[in-house]
Amino acid sequence: MKPRNLIILSLLCAVVALAGPASAGPADVTVTSFSLDPPVLMKGDTGTLTVSIANHGAEPVAVRSARLYGSGVVPLSEPYPSVGDIGAGINRTFTFTVRADGGEGTFYPTFVLDFRDGAGSLRYPIPVRVEDTPLSASVIGKPDAFAESRTADITVRVGNPRPNAVSGVQVIPQGSGFTATPTGAFIGALPTDESGTVTFNLTPTAETDVTFQVVWHNGINTHTTDLVLPIAFGEDKRQAVPIITNIEVTPEAGRYRIVGDVMNVGLESARSVLVTPGTPAMPTDPFRVYVIGTLDPDDVSSFEVTFKADADVTEVPLVIEYRDDDGNRYTATRMVEVGGAAMPLEEQDSDIPIVGVVIAVLLALGIAGAIYYSWRRA
Numbered sequence: 001m002k003p004r005n006l007i008i009l010s011l012l013c014a015v016v017a018l019a020g021p022a023s024a025g026p027a028d029v030t031v032t033s034f035s036l037d038p039p040v041l042m043k044g045d046t047g048t049l050t051v052s053i054a055n056h057g058a059e060p061v062a063v064r065s066a067r068l069y070g071s072g073v074v075p076l077s078e079p080y081p082s083v084g085d086i087g088a089g090i091n092r093t094f095t096f097t098v099r100a101d102g103g104e105g106t107f108y109p110t111f112v113l114d115f116r117d118g119a120g121s122l123r124y125p126i127p128v129r130v131e132d133t134p135l136s137a138s139v140i141g142k143p144d145a146f147a148e149s150r151t152a153d154i155t156v157r158v159g160n161p162r163p164n165a166v167s168g169v170q171v172i173p174q175g176s177g178f179t180a181t182p183t184g185a186f187i188g189a190l191p192t193d194e195s196g197t198v199t200f201n202l203t204p205t206a207e208t209d210v211t212f213q214v215v216w217h218n219g220i221n222t223h224t225t226d227l228v229l230p231i232a233f234g235e236d237k238r239q240a241v242p243i244i245t246n247i248e249v250t251p252e253a254g255r256y257r258i259v260g261d262v263m264n265v266g267l268e269s270a271r272s273v274l275v276t277p278g279t280p281a282m283p284t285d286p287f288r289v290y291v292i293g294t295l296d297p298d299d300v301s302s303f304e305v306t307f308k309a310d311a312d313v314t315e316v317p318l319v320i321e322y323r324d325d326d327g328n329r330y331t332a333t334r335m336v337e338v339g340g341a342a343m344p345l346e347e348q349d350s351d352i353p354i355v356g357v358v359i360a361v362l363l364a365l366g367i368a369g370a371i372y373y374s375w376r377r378a
Contacts, residue, residue: 040130043103075109247318
């Protein structure tokens, strides 16, 4: 090799040696992923946006700051004013608190990474979805009619039509004029397009409105949905219905005797069933009150009552008293004619008992006989 060529080659090798390996630049830094918690915001919600970047180059990259800006979805947290170097092959995450200040739709807050030494910046728009769809609530089980102080089962279904899962779902009955057991029910997490049900034992004491408030969380944000159930009293088609049949009225000395049957034609059991004569009848022994006990649906039981009544009374009420499974008291009345029966002897209204009258007559006859006998002898 010529001396001249050897000198040129040596100079080239020296330049290469001084230059060293190629350094990484801003083009080697990219956004690898981002996430939002909760994934879909509602208007006014606060969420956490996390952005991940990576340096795919062979050398560190000097970064001055990282920030987020935009409208509709705005950052609440401060930017990162001093980031420093990001080493080769290193991932780095940045977290921002954001709030949905706009309406519904998809917004694009921009993540900006500023490089040092005039190397420019990385700008990356991040889609954030805002949707105000709430949870839905409906009553899927209740009685045909409500009655005062009668306990009824109310079943509420809560569904999640939102595009993201929610958590901490609970249902709380609110209002006055009723008691509810339990006072609140917990469903928990509801994935999208899923539902949960809860049942309450509701006892109304007046006609009122019951508000079932559904409380739930979208991320760290609390939301509510109200379901109003009007409570109006009416006839329960399933309740016990005791009726009196096969009545026979028999007049006795100084009183009446009535025998018959009581049948439950309702769809629920009648508890603690009693039969008694009502005013103007005056119950007497031996059957002032007849105790039947429990009558299940379609059951029948005989009864017998005894009572007195004034001579001008033509009909008397027979009163059936019974209770439901919750202990609520009910009454039913059947009028029974007694005027057509032969009137009983009213010995209870005589000033002198019949036996006394007989004895007095016998004594009078004896005295008269003695006087007559004495007169004959004289």
